[in-house]
Amino acid sequence: MRSWIILLGGLALWAVHFFGLYFTGSIFLSSGTARSIAGLFTLACAAATLLLMAWINRQSEAVLAGWVSPAGRAGAVLALIAIIWQGLPVLF
Amino acid sequence: MTSETGFDPKLYDRFPTSGARPRGELEELERIWCAPKGWQYLTVVNNNYVGIYYVGAAFLFFLLAGILALVMRVQLAAPLMGVLPQETYNQFFTMHGTVMMFLFAVPMVEALGIMLLPQMLSARDLPFPRLSAYAFWAYLVGGLAFFSSLFVGLAPNGGWFMYPPLTSTAYSPGINTDFWLLGIGFIEISAIAGAIEIVVGVLRTRAPGMTLDKMPIFAWAMLVFAIMIIIAFPAVILGTLLLEFERAFNWPFFDPTRGGDPLLWQHLFWFFGHPEVYIIFLPAAGLVSMMVAMVARTDLVGYRLVVLALLATGFISFGVWAHHMFTTGMPTLSVGFFSAASMAVSVPAGIQVFAWIATLAVGKVRYNTLALFIIGTLIIFTMGGLTGVMVALVPFDWQAHDSYFIVAHLHYVLIGGMVFPMFAAFYHWAPMVSRRALSERLGKWVFGLMFAGMHIAFLPMHLTGMMGMPRRVYTYLPDRGWDLPNLISTVGAFVLAAGIALFVIDLIRNVRLAPGGGNAGNIYGAGTLEWLPTELYSTRSIPVVKSRQPLWDDPDLSKDVEEGRYFLPGSVTGNRETIVTSPLMAEPQYLQIMPGPSVWPLLSAVFTAGFFLLLTVQAYGAGLVSGVLAILAVLRWMWETDRPVKQPFVDIGAGINVPTYVTGTSTHGWWAMVVLMIVIGMIFLMTVFSYLYLYGRSTRFWIDPPDAVSLALIVGGAALSALLAAGSRRALLKGDGRKRLAIWLLILASIVISAVTFIDYRSWLAAGLDPEASGQGAVIHAFIGLQACLSGIALLMAAFVAARGARNFIPVPRSNVIDLPAIFIIFTAALGAAGPGLVRLFPGTL
Numbered sequence: 001m002r003s004w005i006i007l008l009g010g011l012a013l014w015a016v017h018f019f020g021l022y023f024t025g026s027i028f029l030s031s032g033t034a035r036s037i038a039g040l041f042t043l044a045c046a047a048a049t050l051l052l053m054a055w056i057n058r059q060s061e062a063v064l065a066g067w068v069s070p071a072g073r074a075g076a077v078l079a080l081i082a083i084i085w086q087g088l089p090v091l092f
Numbered sequence: 093m094t095s096e097t098g099f100d101p102k103l104y105d106r107f108p109t110s111g112a113r114p115r116g117e118l119e120e121l122e123r124i125w126c127a128p129k130g131w132q133y134l135t136v137v138n139n140n141y142v143g144i145y146y147v148g149a150a151f152l153f154f155l156l157a158g159i160l161a162l163v164m165r166v167q168l169a170a171p172l173m174g175v176l177p178q179e180t181y182n183q184f185f186t187m188h189g190t191v192m193m194f195l196f197a198v199p200m201v202e203a204l205g206i207m208l209l210p211q212m213l214s215a216r217d218l219p220f221p222r223l224s225a226y227a228f229w230a231y232l233v234g235g236l237a238f239f240s241s242l243f244v245g246l247a248p249n250g251g252w253f254m255y256p257p258l259t260s261t262a263y264s265p266g267i268n269t270d271f272w273l274l275g276i277g278f279i280e281i282s283a284i285a286g287a288i289e290i291v292v293g294v295l296r297t298r299a300p301g302m303t304l305d306k307m308p309i310f311a312w313a314m315l316v317f318a319i320m321i322i323i324a325f326p327a328v329i330l331g332t333l334l335l336e337f338e339r340a341f342n343w344p345f346f347d348p349t350r351g352g353d354p355l356l357w358q359h360l361f362w363f364f365g366h367p368e369v370y371i372i373f374l375p376a377a378g379l380v381s382m383m384v385a386m387v388a389r390t391d392l393v394g395y396r397l398v399v400l401a402l403l404a405t406g407f408i409s410f411g412v413w414a415h416h417m418f419t420t421g422m423p424t425l426s427v428g429f430f431s432a433a434s435m436a437v438s439v440p441a442g443i444q445v446f447a448w449i450a451t452l453a454v455g456k457v458r459y460n461t462l463a464l465f466i467i468g469t470l471i472i473f474t475m476g477g478l479t480g481v482m483v484a485l486v487p488f489d490w491q492a493h494d495s496y497f498i499v500a501h502l503h504y505v506l507i508g509g510m511v512f513p514m515f516a517a518f519y520h521w522a523p524m525v526s527r528r529a530l531s532e533r534l535g536k537w538v539f540g541l542m543f544a545g546m547h548i549a550f551l552p553m554h555l556t557g558m559m560g561m562p563r564r565v566y567t568y569l570p571d572r573g574w575d576l577p578n579l580i581s582t583v584g585a586f587v588l589a590a591g592i593a594l595f596v597i598d599l600i601r602n603v604r605l606a607p608g609g610g611n612a613g614n615i616y617g618a619g620t621l622e623w624l625p626t627e628l629y630s631t632r633s634i635p636v637v638k639s640r641q642p643l644w645d646d647p648d649l650s651k652d653v654e655e656g657r658y659f660l661p662g663s664v665t666g667n668r669e670t671i672v673t674s675p676l677m678a679e680p681q682y683l684q685i686m687p688g689p690s691v692w693p694l695l696s697a698v699f700t701a702g703f704f705l706l707l708t709v710q711a712y713g714a715g716l717v718s719g720v721l722a723i724l725a726v727l728r729w730m731w732e733t734d735r736p737v738k739q740p741f742v743d744i745g746a747g748i749n750v751p752t753y754v755t756g757t758s759t760h761g762w763w764a765m766v767v768l769m770i771v772i773g774m775i776f777l778m779t780v781f782s783y784l785y786l787y788g789r790s791t792r793f794w795i796d797p798p799d800a801v802s803l804a805l806i807v808g809g810a811a812l813s814a815l816l817a818a819g820s821r822r823a824l825l826k827g828d829g830r831k832r833l834a835i836w837l838l839i840l841a842s843i844v845i846s847a848v849t850f851i852d853y854r855s856w857l858a859a860g861l862d863p864e865a866s867g868q869g870a871v872i873h874a875f876i877g878l879q880a881c882l883s884g885i886a887l888l889m890a891a892f893v894a895a896r897g898a899r900n901f902i903p904v905p906r907s908n909v910i911d912l913p914a915i916f917i918i919f920t921a922a923l924g925a926a927g928p929g930l931v932r933l934f935p936g937t938l
Contacts, residue, residue, distance in 0.1 A: 014404075019411070021429045027788070038429075071396055074397070089429055089432055
C-alpha cells in the first residue's frame with residue numbers, strides 16, 4: 001500500500017484539488033467567497049503535496065523498489081505545478 | 093528491497109533450467125490448448141482468437157463509418173446538393189460519430205489489448221478469458237444490430253452526444269433515440285467487461301520479475317485506459333439510463349419545467365466524453381512508444397516520464413469535461429478553472445511527443461512504412477493538439493464553438509492520436525498473427541495517400557469554420573465562400589479513403605492468419621516478449637523478466653523459453669493454467685486454473701443483446717424472456733468456475749511450489765470484484781451528483797423526505813445485512829459442519845437488503861413522492877432503482893451459492909463462492925444506507 005501511496009499520492013492530490021475547485025465554483029459561483037475558498041484550498045493542497053514529497057524523501061530505499069521513490073517524487077512535483085497553475089484563476 | 097509477498101528473488105537464479113524435459117510434456121500442452129474445429133470457432137475463448145475477432149470487427153465498423161463519412165462529404169461537396177435528404181443526413185452524421193467513437197475507437201484499442209497483452213506479459217491468457225469472449229460477442233451482436241437501424245430509417249439522429257431537449261420525446265418522438273440510448277448503454281457494458289479483464293490481467297498475470305518498472309509501455313497505457321473506462325463509463329451509462337427513463341416513463345431529469353435540467357445531461361455525458369478522447373489516445377500512444385523505440389533501434393527516451401505522463405493524463409482528463417460547455421453560461425470562475433486544466437493537459441501529452449522525437453533523434457531510424465506512420469502521427473497529433481490549446485482559451489472557444497473548426501480539430505486529434513498509430517500497429521504486429529507481413533511497397537502508398545488525404549480533407553475545415561460554417565448542416569447556400577474549401581475537403585476525403593482501400597487490398601493479398609503458430613515472426617527485430625515463439629498456449633514456458641527489452645538483452649531467451657527452461661513448461665494439473673503474480677513486483681503467488689472453451693459466453697451475450705434490442709423496439713415480453721435467458725446463461729457459465737483441483741500445491745518450475753487455490757485479497761476474483769464495485773460506486777456517485785445538481789438548480793417542486801423512523805429502519809437493516817454477510821464468511825471458516833449455516837446467513841443477508849430497498853420505496857411512496865412530478869422524484873427513483881438492481885443481483889448470488897452448496901461445490905474452510913457474494917452484499921448494504929441517508933438528511937436535516 002505504501003508503494004501505491006508514493007506512486008499515486010501526488011496525482012490524487014491534484015485530482016482532489018481540481019474537484020474542490022469545481023465544487024467551490026459551482027456552489028459559490030464567482031463571488032469573493034468562492035475566490036477566497038479556492039485560494040485557501042489551493043494553498044492547502046500545495047502544502048499537502050510538499051508534505052507528501054517530504055514523506056517520500058524519508059522512505060527508506062531498502063524497503064521500496066528503486067524506481068518507486070523517484071517516480072512518486074516526479075508525480076508530486078508535477079502535481080504541485082498543476083495545483084498552482086489551476087489555482088491561478090482566483091487571482092483574476 | 094524486501095519482497096512484496098515473501099518470495100525470495102534469488103530463486104529466479106535457478107532459471108534457465110538445464111537437463112531434458114519430460115517426454116510428452118509439450119504434446120500435453122498442445123492437447124490442452126488445441127485449435128478449434130468447425131462450430132468450435134464460436135466457443136473459443138483464447139485471446140489468440142478472440143483478439144483477432146475483436147480487431148476484425150472493430151476494423152469493419154471503421155470501414156462502415158468511413159463510408160458514411162464519404163457519402164456526407166459528397167453531399168457537402170457543393171452548395172444545395174441533393175444526395176442525402178436532411179433527415180438521412182442527420183442519421184448519417186450521428187451514426188458516423190457514434191460508430192467511430194463507440195464501435196471503432198474504444199473497441200479497437202481494447203481489442204489490441206486483448207490480442208497483444210497476454211503475449212507481451214507472457215501469460216498463457218488474460219485471467220478471465222470467458223469474460224473477454226462475452227465482451228466481444230456482446231459488442232459484435234449489439235454493434236451490428238445498432239448499425240442495422242440505419243437501413244430501416246430508425247438510426248439515431250440527434251448527434252453523437254444526444255443533447256436533450258432535442259432528444260426528448262417532445263422533439264424526437266420515434267425510437268431512433270432509444271436505439272442510441274439502449275444500444276450504447278449496452279455496448280458500454282461490454283467495454284467495462286473488457287476493462288475489468290485488462291486491469292486484473294495487467295496487474296496480476298505478468299511474467300515473474302516483470303516489475304511495474306519493466307512493464308512494456310503499452311501495458312501501462314492499457315492499465316490507465318482500463319482504469320479510465322471504469323471511472324468514466326459509468327457516467328454515460330447512468331446518463332443514457334436517465335434519458336431513457338425520461339423518455340419511457342416521463343421522469344423529468346432533464347425537463348426544467350419540472351425541476352430537471354438539460355445541462356445535467358451535458359455534465360454526465362462530458363464527464364465520460366472528454367476522458368473518452370484520452371481513453372482512445374493513451375493506448376495508441378502506448379503503441380507508438382513501443383514502436384518508436386523499435387524503429388529507432390534504441391530504448392525509449394524518458395520511459396519513466398512517459399509513464400508519469402500517461403498517469404497524469406489519466407488523472408487530469410477527468411478535470412476538463414466542462415470545456416465542452418464554455419458557451420452554456422457556467423460561473424466565470426469555474427470557466428477559468430476548466431480553461432486552466434484544459435491547457436495543463438497538453439503538458440503530459442507534450443512530454444510523450446518530445447520523448448518520441450528524442451528517441452527518433454538518438455536512434456538509427458529505419459524509414460519503413462511503420463516509421464512513416466509514426467512520423468505522420470507526430471505531425472498530425474501535434475497539429476490537433478495546438479488547435480486544442482486554442483479552443484481551451486475561452487474567448488476563442490466562444491467563436492469556434494459548434495463550427496467546422498471544431499470538426500477539423502477533433503479529426504486531427506483522433507486521426508493523429510489513434511488512426512495513424514493503429515495503422516502503424518497493423519504493420520508492426522501483423523507478422524505476429526499472420527504467416528506473411530504486410531507489403532512495404534504498398535504500405536508507403538497507403539501512408540502517402542492517407543497522410544495527404546487527411547490534410548486535404550481537414551485542413552480547409554479550419555478555414556470553413558473560421559468563415560462561420562456551422563457543423564451538422566446538411567447543406568449550405570452558395571456565395572458564402574464555403575464552396576471551394578468544402579470541395580477540397582471532399583476530394584481529400586476520397587484520397588484518404590483510397591489509402592484505406594489500398595490497405596484493405598494489402599490485407600487481402602498478404603494476411604494469412606496464424607493464431608496457432610507459424611507466423612512470420614519478429615521481422616522488425618523488436619525486443620519485447622510478444623515476439624517470443626508462440627503457439628495457442630502462448631509461450632512454451634514463462635520467462636523470468638530482467639529488463640524492458642528482454643529479447644535484446646538476452647539473445648538466448650527465445651531458445652530457452654522454447655525448450656521449456658523457465659516457469660510452467662507444461663501443464664501441471666492437466667488444465668489450462670497461468671501464473672498469477674503480485675501487482676508491483678510480479679512475484680509468483682499461485683497457479684490459476686483457467687476455463688476452457690464454452691458456448692455460454694456467446695449465449696449470454698446474444699441474450700443480453702436481445703434484451704436491450706427488444707426493449708428498444710418495445711417488444712417488452714420478448715425482451716424480458718431474453719433477459720431471463722441471459723441471466724440463466726451467465727449462471728450456467730459461472731457454474732463451472734472455482735473448482736479446486738486435487739493438487740493443493742504444484743511445482744511451477746525449478747522446484748518452486750505455489751498453491752492452486754487461494755482465497756481473499758490476493759485472488760484475481762477478488763480484484764475483479766473490487767473493480768466491479770468501483771464501477772457500481774461510480775454510478776452511485778454520479779447519481780449523487782445528479783441529485784445535488786438538480787437541488788442546486790431549483791427546489792420549487794421538492795417535497796419533504798419521509799420521517800426518521802424509516803431511515804432508522806433502513807440503516808439498521810443495511811447494517812444487519814452486512815453483518816450477516818460477514819458472518820457467513822466467518823461461519824465457513826469453522827469447517828464443514830458450519831457450511832450450511834454459512835449459506836443460510838448469505839441467503840438471509842440478501843433477503844434483508846432486498847427488504848431494506850422495499851422499505852425505502854414504500855416510505856417515499858407514503859410521503860407522496862411522484863417520479864413524474866419533479867426532478868427530485870425522478871432522481872430518488874433512480875437511487876431506488878439502482879438499489880433494487882443490486883439487491884436483485886444479491887438474491888441471485890445467494891440462490892447460486894445455495895445451488896452450489898446443494899451439489900457440494902463449495903470448498904471449506906474458505907471459498908471464493910462465499911467470499912465474493914459476501915463482499916458484494918456488504919457493498920450493497922453500504923450503498924443501501926448511504927443513498928437513503930443522503931436524500932433524507934440533505935436538504936431535510938442538514
